[in-house]
Amino acid sequence: MQRRIWGVLMAGVAATAGCGGGNSLPVTDGLVVKGSAPPSPYAGPLRLKATAQRDDDPFGGAGAALQALECTGKPYLGGPGEGEWGEGDGGETAAQALQLFLRDDFGTLPESGYRVEHHDATRVLYSFDTGGRTRVAVIVAKDLPHRPGWGWETYAQCDPSELPKPVRDKLPIRIWEDRAGGPVPVTKVQSNLGPEHCDWQDVEFLSLGKRQYVRDAAGAIPRELLRSAYAGDVTMPSGATDTGYRQGDRALWLAADGTSAYVRTPDGIERWPGTTELVACR
Incomplete structure (x- = not known):
């Protein structure tokens, strides 16, 4: 880049x-x-x-x-x-x-x-x-x-x-931490809100290596680009694994087949669907 x-x-x-x-x-x-x-x-x-x-x-x-x-x-x-x-x-x-x-x-x-x-x-x-x-x-x-x-x-x-x-916390890009509280390289995991000029400012994009997941509660991303739908209150599926990545009070889990990410928050568990291809705004 x-x-x-x-x-x-x-x-x-x-x-x-x-x-x-x-x-x-x-x-x-x-x-x-x-x-x-x-x-x-x-x-x-x-x-x-x-x-x-x-x-x-x-x-x-x-x-x-x-x-x-x-x-x-x-x-x-x-x-x-x-x-x-x-x-x-x-x-x-x-x-x-x-x-x-x-x-x-x-x-x-x-x-x-x-x-x-x-x-x-x-x-x-x-x-x-x-x-x-x-x-x-x-x-x-x-x-x-x-x-x-x-x-x-x-x-x-x-x-x-x-x-x-203090500098990381001010960046638009969200940097995740490991279980011990140490920052994880963004080449491994990162997330950020989408751009306003595509009306995606309420969508959070999560990159996990080469895989991409989205928190799209409002349905802004076309459904055909997602492997499933976002859900705000689900049960952690059998076989999901804890990645060990944390961002504030959120913990990142991953489905056994990798098609969805699950984010545990103090309010429950959210399902973030994976994308069928790289989704980006131009």
Whole structure:
């Protein structure tokens, strides 16, 4: 999928880096923080030779941002900036470019708390750190060909489960936990509400590996795309197994044949039907 020097110079990067472009986008309070240097700050090149993203190399375009990550698990998302930001669309400063990047709302990125980790005359690496390790890296660049002002060039991020819990809890994506309360990688399990422009804002989509289930109490999803119907008060079927995944006060169980998920709540048990194909809104 898509998508990320200490000393005298650092203090001036976010405030004064670059002029060009005409976008005076306000920068959110706390977007860029001083932070503290990690044990091994990234000091490599801020631009690497670009390679095309492929199915067997989804991070091919993430360049130096990918190199700056320090994930516990595997990288989750990353990629290059695509298209062009026109005259007046680039930021006047590097921090504004970061703000413009986050405005695209990937749904998996912190909205503030980024730190300048490395920079040169035309590029700035912003990192979001957890436990002294870089979990999100965004590189913004100044005055690229046909791209006046500051804009984002590459980014990469670790699995959102590696973000601090206060940050995870604010993300649109819902991150599940294991029995011990530890966050589970979203590549294993995740859920989120559907988009309003498809009138699916009340539908919760659950991804369990390559399988998809939906909580669709209002019947917004066409019935032919579901293996059964949603039910809000059922008995746990024989043979269902507890996945061990928890989200708040909800526990996730799975039917023996995998066609339905069962979510135990304080009010009872809900059946979330599996989908016959990947359901997505475009």
